[in-house]
Structure formats: structure tokens, C-alpha cells
Amino acid sequence: MRIFVTGASGWVGSAVVPELIGAGHEVLGLARSDASAGTVAARGAEVVRGGLDDLDTLRAAATGSDGVVHLAFGHDFSRFDASVQADARAVETLGAALEGTGKPLAVASGTPALPGRVATERDHPEYPPGSPAAGRAANARATLDLASRGVRSSVVGLPRTVHGEGDKGFVAWLVAGAREKGVAGYVGDGSNRWPAVHLSDAGRLFRLAVEQAPAGSMLHAVGDEGVPIRDIAEVVGRHLGLPTAARPAEEFGFLGGILSLDQPASAAVTGELLGWRPVGPGLIEDLDKGHYFTGGSGAGSR
Known part of the structure; x- marks a missing residue:
């Protein structure tokens, strides 16, 4: 498949891009700066110049691809609301480009926080309005809802720590x-x-999500x-x-x-669905x- 990846130059992208290429897929990676473009090219992907706010670029790249992995998210906590809003626009744009095609869209999010018990893929908690968690949860729900619009959408919940050398x-x-x-x-x-999860295991789960995840799947990348x-x-x-x-x-x-x-958080449901096991x-x-x-x-x- 020809897979468009946002966040291809980032930390999780450093595992996702080579994982996809190693499985025989062709990767297009979004890059806003010259430095990011160099990183994307070094990872073996074709460079698509632009940022998350370049909605025409996102639309065109998604339309010309067989699937999308959306990893990019601004982690400047002083501008978190703006990052959530940019993410929402990107998810809607990518989803609209894939609407009715049955093509995959795998979006990165976070695992739920449910103090006192282990969160599973079936948990969709309501967070206080206006909180950072509420914004990301709303974007995750919007991604899952794209299944009703003919998109093979999935959300990969990343834990607080995606660890490895270079983190x-x-x-x-x-x-x-x-x-x-x-x-x-x-x-x-x-x-x-x-x-927590090791970077390599997170990368492998995103590949499985693109290749196999049923529409509307909530997945957890938890080791x-x-x-x-x-x-x-x-x-x-x-x-x-x-x-x-x-x-x-x-x-x-x-x-x-x-x-x-x-x-x-647990990844038991993800393991049963896709056969993913952290190694x-x-x-x-x-x-x-x-x-x-x-x-x-x-x-x-x-």
C-alpha cells in the first residue's frame, strides 16, 4: 500500500516509517521544515512538504494514498488547546478525503486515565469539559465515528511513555x-x-492497524x-x-x-483482535x- 504518514519525522514516526517500509509499503511523510524533510527522506519515505494547518496538502496526500497514519500532534503544553483544534481539523480533513473508500486511517491518541483500575479498549470516559484529555478524547471519538462514513478508521492509544533510545x-x-x-x-x-510501551512495539501496532484493524477499532499500544x-x-x-x-x-x-x-491500561483486547504482543x-x-x-x-x- 501507499501510506501517507503525518508526524513521520517525529519520535513514534521513527518506528512507524521503517516498520511500514520493511513490510513492503510505500510511505509518504509530511514535513514542514527542511530539517524534517531531511529526516523523512533518510527514513526512506517520499517527502510531502507542509504542516498540519496545510489542509489542502493533507487532503491531496490522503486522496492519493491507500491509507493514512496520523501521528502528528503539537506537544507544547502552553498551546495545548490550539494543538487539539489543529488535530481536530486534520482528522476531519483526512477522514473526508478517505470517505466512502474503505481505506484505513489510523490515528494516534492516548490511553484513558481511570484511577484505581486498569483501562481497556472498551473504556471511553467523559473528561471535564475544556480539559486537555477531553479534547483528545473528542478527536478520538471523531476518528472512530468515521467508520460510519466508509473509512476503516482506528485509534491507537499510546501510553504516557513510549520509551527507547533517543526518547x-x-x-x-x-x-x-x-x-x-x-x-x-x-x-x-x-x-x-x-x-508504557517500547517504541518498536508501538511502530508494529500502527502497521497492523493499517493492514488489519476493522473499522471503528480502539487499540492500545501498551507493554x-x-x-x-x-x-x-x-x-x-x-x-x-x-x-x-x-x-x-x-x-x-x-x-x-x-x-x-x-x-x-491494558492491551488485552488489541492482542485478541490483531495478534499483537509486545516483545x-x-x-x-x-x-x-x-x-x-x-x-x-x-x-x-x-
């Missing part, structure tokens, strides 16, 4: 924060759990159902030679609210490989 997301932020403050911190008693935040902090502290301790949520900035939530290392094993602690760590987007 600059939440775990890298925790490492950088520990270095800065001299303590590997956690919130509360540290029992709150984060789901570890829930890793206690204190366990993560203890590994960080051990590798950096720092103490581990409870710290106020405010000390972590925007990340404090996320660290304060218990949000485990990459778990988060703690990956942390113990040491690559999160060499060189600088910092913020980045999926």
Missing part, C-alpha cells in the same frame, strides 16, 4: 529534573502507575500495564547516584498533575540499559 519525552524530563534538583522525585507515596512512579524514580536515582524522595506535585510543573494520577523491553529494563543517563536529557514531542 525525549516524560521519562527524559524526569531524568533532567532529577539532575537539576539533586533528587529523584515522585508524588505522594509513589504508587501511582504509568502504562507495561502500570509501572509505579516510585519504581521509575528509584531507577533514576540509582543511575544518577541521587536520593529518592516524595516531592510536591508543583515541583514537577505541568508534569506534576500527570504524575499524581493512577492510570494503568520489546519493559520500561524498567530499558531504563537499566543506561541510555537515558548518557548525555543531556530534555523535552521533546512524540
